[in-house]
Amino acid sequence: MSNHSPSPTKESVPKPAPHLLSSPTINNPPSPRTHRALRRLQSAHTLGQANQPSLISQQHKQVLQRNQSPASNPSFSSHSRGRSNSDATMTATPGSAAGRRPISGKRPIAADALSLDRLIREGPPDGDVAGALESTRLKILDQGIKSDSDGMSSLRIYVWLILLNAPILETDSYLALIHRGASPAYSKIRNDTFRTLATDPLFRRRVSEASLIRLLNAVAWKLHDAKETRSDSLSSSAAAAGKVTHTANAHGSPELQSSTPAMKSRARALTLTTEGSEAGASEPGTYVQGMNVLAAPFLYAARSEAEAFIAFHRFITVECPGYVRGAMDGVHKGLALVDKVLAIVDPKLSLYLIGKGMNAELYAFASVLTMCACTPPLPEVLRLWDFLFAYGAHLNILCIVAQLVILRNSILSSPSPTKILRSFPPLQAEMIKEVTLTLIKKIPDDVYAEIVAHAK
Template sequence: MSTSPMKESIPTLANATPIALEIPPSPRTHRALRRLQSAHTLGQSSNQPSLITQQHKQALQRNLSPASNPPSTSRHTRGRSNSDATNMTPPNLGSAGRRPLLRKKSNVADQLSLVQLVRDGPPDGDLIGALDSARLKILSQGIKSDTDGMSSLRIYVWLILLNAPVLETDSYLALIHRGASPAYSKIRNDTFRTLATDPLFRRRVSEASLIRLLNAVAWKLHDAKEERAENLAKSAGKINTANMQGSPELQSTTPALKSRARALTLTTEGSDAGGSEPGTYVQGMNVLAAPFLYAARSEAEAFVAFHRFITNECPGYVRGAMDGVHKGLALVDKVLAIVDPKLSLYLIGKGMTAELYAFPSVLTLCACTPPLPQVLRLWDFLFAYGAHLNILCIVAQLVILRNSILSSPSPTKILRSFPPLQSETIIQVTLTIIKKIPDDVYAEIVSHAK
């Protein structure tokens, strides 16, 4: 999302239980050890323990395990054996390319609970510090909820993280009272099968409320497109008026150029090419809206959070061509090839690309995979650190299934429907593999849904 933290500031859980991913160790792990040993030898003449010595001890304590603390791979340059010692500088937690384990700077908001931060607002007006602290609390402690995933706090945390505007209930009711939107028939074709096998969702959220929410969003998006079309028409009218009055620039052009400019204007008026507005409704929006209705305490809250999410976080997912979803699927293949080349080659050899098995998971941010309480916990993490991380969460699920996939002659059966979500495990694996993603690929992940 636009206000989500940078890659370098996403922490690793210090107390997380290491997960055996059974991924072959990278050759960079051994090169890192050799560099540290070489630098340690060069620094032994000093009376004071060198930075290399301290880093060596820290590396030995962590054992440089690829599962618990993988080496940074953002810069793919081959180091030199001895001269690396002069390049070993103290970690700068604020510099680009560094991945701190935990934020060291003391923060007043750290002393408050997540409930207090939401209720009382940022202490001393420190909004950045309060958001930073809230994200870390969500990652390390989670949002307290019951066994059904219900929490009185969650929807307000989501609204804050999404930077959703304040909306009066009357504004939502006004959209409902307008009746059926142009997308109403498409909405009715999808709502009855939304999470149809999830008893928690069916018990708490009615189909009528889902229809009202999606229909109101469709009206809102329809109005936005109408407003954009009017603005384009006004701009075209001003240009035509200037032409009739005879601007010196256009008077000097040839009739052919004038005709071409007019044709281009007429084509642009009725086109959404290059626009950032999503369509009024595409299949899959019903599943995306479901967790918002389940977590919210009113339809109006769910409406403003969902509308903000699809227009600001993933407009590319709900445009007619779903270009953002297809970019995300290509990134799943690319990231898997980086994280686990053997698994990637095996799936490609079986003709299994992400387009065949990951489309629902990309489009719905894994909301298509039960159970719903685990979806809500995963969304807490995604909204805190960026919904684009869903791409890595999907790769994390493939890594968790690695042994089963490699030992299966037909992985299609395994990937036809993903196993039940285990949000904590997925988050831990995601935090592990994120350190292996090159910065240019990570930039593609951040922007793919826009």
Template sequence: MFNVQCSIHSAVQELSSSIIRSFDWSSFNQPSLISQQHKQALQKVIPPVQKDATQSTTTTRSRARSNSDVTNMAQNPTSAARRPTSNRKLTASESMSLDRLLRDGPPDGDIIGSLESMRLKILDQGVKSDSDGMSSLRIYIWLILLNAPTLETDAYLSLIHRGASPAYSKIRNDTFRTLATDPLFRRRVSEASLIRLLNAVAWKLHDVKEARAEFRNLQNRQIMEAAIHGSPERNPHSPSMRYRARALTLTTEGSDVGAGEPGTYVQGMNVLAAPFLYAARSESEAFMAFHRFITTEVPGYVRGAMDGVHKGLALVDKVLAIVDPKLSLYLIGKGMSAEIYAFPSVLTLCACTPPLPEVLRLWDFLFAYGAHLNILCIVAQLVILRNSILSSPSPTKILRSFPPLQADTIKEVTLTIITKIPDDVYAEIVFHAK
């Protein structure tokens, strides 16, 4: 049994490495192209809706009157994903199960087609797991979807052996209460494991911060020397200086995207890291996935000012106003902006809402089609609660803690919501966490 597991582990690592090394996602770095890619990928598997705004609004209101009607808001994603299209040729990977695709790798070297097929299978079938949400393949699926590089265990151990990071005291103040009421998490993941992972990530981010500060100091000194001596090669705009700047960017790429300094730890990272440790088969795998996630998918969430989280909260309000104006106006009238009730859900990608197995299933969907869709998933939960909220004189009590996650229902409602979002707003959603 151990040999079989090792064989699967080796094959999956090989697939992950193959995808990472063979396909360069940098070609998708144009903002308009990224937003179109994410939206079009989902629109391929959901039915078209009427374009008339009045009809759309009316439909939204009538379909969300009660929780029992929620599943009618969207065509079942299973049937939608299976719907044949005349202009699309079936790929070899579509005839393979998700397990086999991971074990054997992309057929005929078709990496792009295999990734698309993997996403569809996750949406259609989900990732097979037991009642506790455990799956031997989930962490490898996440690593592939996150395009995470391979990591030697020794590299993770070297970060641990450096001892306490500058953020260690902050980490210790948070870890003991991480998912404290979740028996599944407490049984599988120790506080010591969570401390080690967060401390290692803090060291990694600290090193990036130090490297950038050192580079800026060097650049400033060279600018001063260039001004004094008139040396053209030390000018910051010279080819040599541009090359050095590019080299630093490559060695720290993904550690901070956009304006502002990268942080080393912010409150809430402990909850965000928890599902990675729960799903992973080793700390080093969880570290690689978590570090990749926060530095490429949601760097704006972990910067000191957490500007990405606040942008996300504003987008929850904006999307709700588009999808359900009546519900939006009701909450605004009660003084209930997303800043008040949705901060934990935005920051942690709904990991703050139990049960944990449902969080993992929702994350499968988010990693497949983009973590930015969490904004729509939060709005979907509000739509599901619509009847209860509108009938409550004090919705604060309802929204103080969201009801237990139902990943499949949330995904179905999200697939409907996405068809109602204008392209410019969707582009904001895609980039809000960068």
């Protein structure tokens, strides 16, 4: 989590429709059509509009004004966007919890009159960047990003790049990483790529294994360089202080040892690997379990490998760095939160699963690790990710609980829920979003703060 910009609170996400709030039970999920009522509700996203443009953002503006492609629309970069999904600046009030502030009435926004396509291509009317981002998020929630039956959209990757606040990347920079050849993590990457979404014909038809190898290898080099820079900096500091520094031995850092056999079995069943983490508990690695599956939707949605690369790198280093550290501490925190949130929103279902010896590490490991990308169909994964990028990747924890709530009756009536949860049913993004919105209001502020911070 960045130091200059605190994370959003529950008020950052629009409330569900009033009739959903008054519903006596969440056992029967609302119709997907009801989400259109959300467009009329209040939204309290504060988008860092008080921040002054940084020197970097001013330089970006000058570069962007010479390039009018949707991926780098200057209108969205004319201010420091002040926010990725988990970077919204919230104004703290005296005595407030985690920087909460009252929801203000929704003001008219000129961007509301534009389609999402025009908004991305033309930029915010009257230079209202904050208003345009707010409108973009609500349009995603209300209308979604238009795509064909395969989930393909010429607009989606540009919306993701904007919401992730991804920096500008010249294609030559990506090519330079490719031309460096095999990274230290290359063999581990090759051990995973051929199994990535192996049963998904849409992905296999559009994304080649070679493309996935190149992207992951380039990211591994990027992370390796960052690791070397940190190491050199620490060595220089220690030398200046007259201290002796210690380096890793020839065998490198210890492999991941904390996974239980059940977790490993579950992960392998979903074509993931638990072995081969590059680093210890706190040091970021260059390639760890699940990065291949996390990268897959970016390559599928992007129009070039370079776009997928910068979006994916930004995502894993800013939104969920805790997921790609050697011990995957962010993933384990997320699993604990799935158990905690389920106990809060549905105590009966939680106790039933616990009584059967079913905690989240046995059934939700891959779903937490991959932001539900391990569950087909891929077009529904993309729609769910639109929501997560718009309102915070941390909401994946609630999306997983929402899937359990949707399955509630089947689980409670089964003497062996392991069979049901061995692999989740096909994703239904709209229904999952609806149930997620009903769950948010049930989460205490302190627990929600843990959810926001767990992947950092």
